[in-house]
Every structure is written in C-alpha cells, then in structure tokens.
Amino acid sequence: MIPLSHFMMISAALFCIGLFAVLSKKNAILILIGIEFMLNAAILNFVAFSKHDKLASGGQVFAVFAIVLAAATVAVTLAIVLNVYKYYKTIDPTKIDQLRD
Amino acid sequence: MTVEQILFYVMSAIALLSALLVVSQKNFVRSIFLFFLTLFSMAGLFVFALADFVAITQLVIYVGGVLVLMIFAFLLSNRELLNNPDSSKQQSSFLHYLPGILVSMLFFGVLLFVFSDLHPESFQWIAQSELNTLKPQDNTIHYLGINIMTRYLLPFEVVSVLLLMALIGAAHIARKERDR
Known part of the structure; x- marks a missing residue:
C-alpha cells in the first residue's frame, strides 16, 4: 500500500x-518531450486518485483520454516541426523569430 | 518494507533519473531513447496505482506510436546532427539554463510545501471510500468498459472525433506541396 502523497511527490518532480525542459531547451522536439513529461505527471495523479473511485473510475477514463489527446498533439506538432524545418532549416525556437519571408 | 514498496520506489527512481538525464543530455538521440525508459517506468508506476489498462495504453500509444513518430521527425529534421554528433555541441553557458532551473526548482518547492500540508488520505471522499476502493484482485477493465460505454459516452465520442480531426490535419500539414 503506497500512500497517495508519494504518488503526488513523484508527479510533482516529473512535472x-x-x-x-520547456523553459530552457533549444530544440523543438525536446520541448515537446518536456510537455509529454508534464502530461505524464498529470496522468499519474489522475490514476493514483482513481484508486478510491472504483465504481465511476473517472480518473482512469480521463487518463486514457489524456493519453489519446497527447498522441494527437504529438502528431500535429511533429507535422508543424517538419514544415518549420523545411522553411527555416532549423528547429531552434529561439532562431525562428519572424513571420514574413 | 514489502516487495511492492521496494519495486515502486526503484521504478520511480528510474523514472525520475532517466527524466533528469533526458533534459541534461547533450546528445539528442540519447535523450530520445532515454525518454523511452521514462515512459516504461511510468507505465510501471501506473500498475502500482492499480490501473493496468492505463499502463497498457501508455505502452501501446506512447512507446509504440509517439516515440516512433518522434524518431521519424528527428531523422527528417536533424540529419546533419546525426551525421556528426560532435558538432552538435552548443556553446550555451550555464547562464542560459539558470532561469529554467530557478523557475522549476521554485515551482517544485511550492508544490512540496503544499503537499506537506495536504493529507490526501483525510479527504472526505477518500476516507469514506472503504467500499469504493480498488483492490488488487478487482477486474478494473470491467468497470472501465462499463463506464466508458455509459457514463462517459459523450467525452468518448468527442475525443474520437477530435483524434480523427487531428490526424487528418497532421496529414494535411505534412503533405508534399505539388508543383503547379
């Protein structure tokens, strides 16, 4: 039996x-990995609290939804990253600072 | 200390250490493969929270789908980095990382401060959930399936339409421009 607060500590650390990673990385894919870490931390909290909600199991259902949304996000983001690379020849977000040609 | 606790803490240590290595690694390819390890151990932690279906979903979607997509995007966008990984050394100083470290450490401090005051076991709905608590021998997929098809049917449909839209949009954005 693991106390709920330990799950919360671990997810806080991962968050x-x-x-x-989101604040200080210079590669769009690594920033995306940072966002995935934050999503996974939130999912861990959902799942941990869902242990006390057997009949409605809201936490587990929404954890599954969050995983699906994360997959959709990654697909769209990577398509955008590829387009940005084709246009600017770099995926460093600090160097992509103009909208015009 | 039971076997369950030992396994849980070992797995969480693996998750946190590999996540730290992911963000501190200079080599992008290594950090993507370490991301693998973090996702695997997070799936292990989900099992300890008695959510085996979510753990399997994590493995199938993240490790099977997201990671492969990421490696693809990496191969297509950073080819010159892959050819000579030594030249990818950035001359970024410690000063570049300082704000990020500061903000995340402060946020972690705030979270720990809140959690030290908060006793989740004493929440009313958790303290009164004696009959409603999952036990290791329970069949979680049974409850999950019934709930998705009854109580959460609308979110389920909405999320499926959204996934379809996102996939069509991604294919549209990433397609090759035809010459006119």
Whole structure:
C-alpha cells in the first residue's frame, strides 16, 4: 500500500523536470518531450486518485483520454516541426523569430 | 518494507533519473531513447496505482506510436546532427539554463510545501471510500468498459472525433506541396 502523497511527490518532480525542459531547451522536439513529461505527471495523479473511485473510475477514463489527446498533439506538432524545418532549416525556437519571408 | 514498496520506489527512481538525464543530455538521440525508459517506468508506476489498462495504453500509444513518430521527425529534421554528433555541441553557458532551473526548482518547492500540508488520505471522499476502493484482485477493465460505454459516452465520442480531426490535419500539414 503506497500512500497517495508519494504518488503526488513523484508527479510533482516529473512535472518540474518537464517545466525545465520547456523553459530552457533549444530544440523543438525536446520541448515537446518536456510537455509529454508534464502530461505524464498529470496522468499519474489522475490514476493514483482513481484508486478510491472504483465504481465511476473517472480518473482512469480521463487518463486514457489524456493519453489519446497527447498522441494527437504529438502528431500535429511533429507535422508543424517538419514544415518549420523545411522553411527555416532549423528547429531552434529561439532562431525562428519572424513571420514574413 | 514489502516487495511492492521496494519495486515502486526503484521504478520511480528510474523514472525520475532517466527524466533528469533526458533534459541534461547533450546528445539528442540519447535523450530520445532515454525518454523511452521514462515512459516504461511510468507505465510501471501506473500498475502500482492499480490501473493496468492505463499502463497498457501508455505502452501501446506512447512507446509504440509517439516515440516512433518522434524518431521519424528527428531523422527528417536533424540529419546533419546525426551525421556528426560532435558538432552538435552548443556553446550555451550555464547562464542560459539558470532561469529554467530557478523557475522549476521554485515551482517544485511550492508544490512540496503544499503537499506537506495536504493529507490526501483525510479527504472526505477518500476516507469514506472503504467500499469504493480498488483492490488488487478487482477486474478494473470491467468497470472501465462499463463506464466508458455509459457514463462517459459523450467525452468518448468527442475525443474520437477530435483524434480523427487531428490526424487528418497532421496529414494535411505534412503533405508534399505539388508543383503547379
């Protein structure tokens, strides 16, 4: 029996690692990985609290929905990243700073 | 300390360490493959929260789909980095990482401060959920299937339409422009 607070601590740590990746990485794919870390941290919390909700199991259902949405996000984001690379020849978000040609 | 607890803490240590390595690694390919390891151990943690279906979904969708997509995008966008990984060394200093480290550590501090005050086991709906708590011998997929098809039918349909839209949109964005 693992206490709920330990699940919350682990997900807080993972969320902060993802936050660091989003704030300071210079590669669009690594920023996307940071966002995935944050999503996974949230899913861990959903799942951990869903243990006390057997009949409605809301946490597990929405964890599955969140995973599906994350997959959709990744597909769209990677398509955008490929287009940006084709146009600017780089995927460093700090260098992509103009909208015009 | 039971076997369950030992396994749980080992798995969470693997998840956190590999996540830290992902963000501190200079080599992109290595960090993508370490991301693999983090996702696997997160699936293990889901099993310890008695959510085996979510763990399997995590393995199938993240490890099978998302990671392959990421490696594809990486291969298509960073080819010169793959050819000579040594030249990918950025001259970014410690100063570049300082704001990120500071903000995330402060946020982690705030979260820990809140969690130390919060006792989730004493919430009313958790304290009164004696009959409603999952046990390891319960069949979670049974409850999950019934709930998805009854209580959460509308979110299920909405999310399926959204997934279809996202996939069509991704295929539309990533298609090759035809010469006119």
